Amino acid sequence: MxxxxxxxxxxxxxxxxxxxxxxxxxxxxxxxxxxxxxxxxxxxxxxxxxxxxxxxxxxxxxxxxxxxxxxxxxxxxxxxxxxxxxxxxxxxxxxxxxxxxxxxxxxxxxxxxxxxxxxxxxxxIDPGGVTDHHPLFFAGLSSAVTFVRGEEYSDIRTYGAPDVVRYFMGFGGSPEEARSGSLLKLLSGGFEQSVQMCLDGLGFAETEIRRSHEIAVATGPIEGPAGTIRPGEVAAQRFAWEAFVGSDKVVRVAVNWFMGDENLDPPWTFGPAGERYEVEVHGDPGCSVVISGWTSSDVESGLRRNPGVxxxxxxxxxxxxxxxxxxxxxxxxxxxxxxxxxxxxxxxx
Known part of the structure; x- marks a missing residue:
C-alpha cells in the first residue's frame, strides 16, 4: 500500500x-x-x-x-x-x-x-540513531550492561549551510558568545531524550544527567562554509550529555564538531580513525563499533552532498x-x- x-x-x-x-x-x-x-x-x-x-x-x-x-x-x-x-x-x-x-x-x-x-x-542519526538506536541495538548482544556510548566526530567544513554554521552553531564567533548562546540548550532538547531512551530502554536506576560544552579556537585562518575563521574565533566545539547512577557513568552521547583538525587551540584532532561515528557497550560481552561512510572523504564532496545529512x-x-x-x-x-x-x-x- x-x-x-x-x-x-x-x-x-x-x-x-x-x-x-x-x-x-x-x-x-x-x-x-x-x-x-x-x-x-x-x-x-x-x-x-x-x-x-x-x-x-x-x-x-x-x-x-x-x-x-x-x-x-x-x-x-x-x-x-x-x-x-x-x-x-x-x-x-x-x-x-x-x-x-x-x-x-x-x-x-x-x-x-x-x-x-x-x-x-x-x-x-544524531540524535535519533547513533545516540540511542544503535547503543540499544548493540546492547541487545550483551547482558549486565554497565555503560553505553554514541558519539560523532565530524568536520563542519563539509556542512554547506553558512548561516546555520555561523549564526546558529556559533563557528567564527567569540568563545564568550558561544558559551552564552542558546545552542547547548537547543541541542539538549534532542540529545537528552536520546540519553533518557537509553536509560529507560536498559532499565538503569534513577540518574543525574550532566551537560558539558568545550570550545577550541583557531590559531590561524581556517576556510569554511561560513567564510574565514580568524585566530581566536571559535573553530571547534564538543558537546556531551552524560548520565550517572551514583558515581557510575552509565550513558554518554556526544558530538565533536571541528573545522578541520589543524590550527586548533587546544590541539584537538580526529585521531588516526578520522571522521566517524562510534558506538560502545560495556557488558558481557562488550563491543566497540566504528561507523564510516556518513562523513565526507573531503570538504568539496561534502559540500556537494553531505552523507550524514x-x-x-x-x-x-x-x-x-x-x-x-x-x-x-x-x-x-x-x-x-x-x-x-x-x-x-x-x-x-
Missing amino acids: TSRVIQWATGGVGRAAIEHVVRHPDLELVGCWVHGPEKSGLDAGELAGMPAPLGVTATNDVAEILATDADCVLYAPLLPNADEVAAILRSGKNVVTPVGWFWTKDPALAAAAIEGGVSLHGTG VATAAHCVNSIPYVCAAAPGFVTFLDLPVVTGRAHPRLGR
Missing part, C-alpha cells in the same frame, strides 16, 4: 528526503512546503536538484498543505515548532521528523495525534511506512519493528 508524503522544508535534509521518497516503492510525494516565497511555485524536483520535474509544486501556504490529502509529513525545518506539528497531526497526517520528539510525553502533541488518529515519530533523511523516509501502520500517538524506535531501506528501483520487484 502506497503512503502519500508531504515534505516540509527543503534544507539539506528536505532535499535529500525528496530524492529518497521518489525512489521508495511504497511512497509517493504529493506535497512540499517551503519557508520562503522565493521557493513557492517551484517544482519539488527542481528544489531537490533532481534531473527532471516531479509534478509537485512547492507552496509556503500552510493551510494548503494541511488540506492536502496525504498520509505523512516529513517535518524537517531547522528548528521545531510544536504548534505546527500539532496542526499537522490534527489534520490527520502522521509526522516523521529529525528535529525532536524522539522520547517524549508532550501531552498537547499526544492529544493532537489521538485527535487526528495518527502518530508522531522522531528519528534520524543524506543518511538522516533516509532513516526518516524509511520509517514512514512503519509509522503510518502504527497505532495513534507517540511512536518511538522501541515501538517499531526493524526499519530498513528498500532495493534500488532497478533491482527491486
Whole structure:
C-alpha cells in the first residue's frame, strides 16, 4: 500500500528526503512546503536538484498543505515548532521528523495525534540513531550492561549551510558568545531524550544527567562554509550529555564538531580513525563499533552532498511506512519493528 508524503522544508535534509521518497516503492510525494516565497511555485524536483520535474509544486501556504490529502509529513525545518506539528497531526497526517520528539510525553502533541488518529515519530542519526538506536541495538548482544556510548566526530567544513554554521552553531564567533548562546540548550532538547531512551530502554536506576560544552579556537585562518575563521574565533566545539547512577557513568552521547583538525587551540584532532561515528557497550560481552561512510572523504564532496545529512533523511523516509501502520500517538524506535531501506528501483520487484 502506497503512503502519500508531504515534505516540509527543503534544507539539506528536505532535499535529500525528496530524492529518497521518489525512489521508495511504497511512497509517493504529493506535497512540499517551503519557508520562503522565493521557493513557492517551484517544482519539488527542481528544489531537490533532481534531473527532471516531479509534478509537485512547492507552496509556503500552510493551510494548503494541511488540506492536502496525504498520509505523512516529513517535518524537517531547522528548528521545531510544536504548534505546527500539532496542526499537522490534527489534520490527520502522521509526522516523521529529525528535529525532536524522539522520547517524549508532550501531552498537547499526544492529544493532537489521538485527535487526528495518527502518530508522531522522531528519528534520524544524531540524535535519533547513533545516540540511542544503535547503543540499544548493540546492547541487545550483551547482558549486565554497565555503560553505553554514541558519539560523532565530524568536520563542519563539509556542512554547506553558512548561516546555520555561523549564526546558529556559533563557528567564527567569540568563545564568550558561544558559551552564552542558546545552542547547548537547543541541542539538549534532542540529545537528552536520546540519553533518557537509553536509560529507560536498559532499565538503569534513577540518574543525574550532566551537560558539558568545550570550545577550541583557531590559531590561524581556517576556510569554511561560513567564510574565514580568524585566530581566536571559535573553530571547534564538543558537546556531551552524560548520565550517572551514583558515581557510575552509565550513558554518554556526544558530538565533536571541528573545522578541520589543524590550527586548533587546544590541539584537538580526529585521531588516526578520522571522521566517524562510534558506538560502545560495556557488558558481557562488550563491543566497540566504528561507523564510516556518513562523513565526507573531503570538504568539496561534502559540500556537494553531505552523507550524514543524506543518511538522516533516509532513516526518516524509511520509517514512514512503519509509522503510518502504527497505532495513534507517540511512536518511538522501541515501538517499531526493524526499519530498513528498500532495493534500488532497478533491482527491486
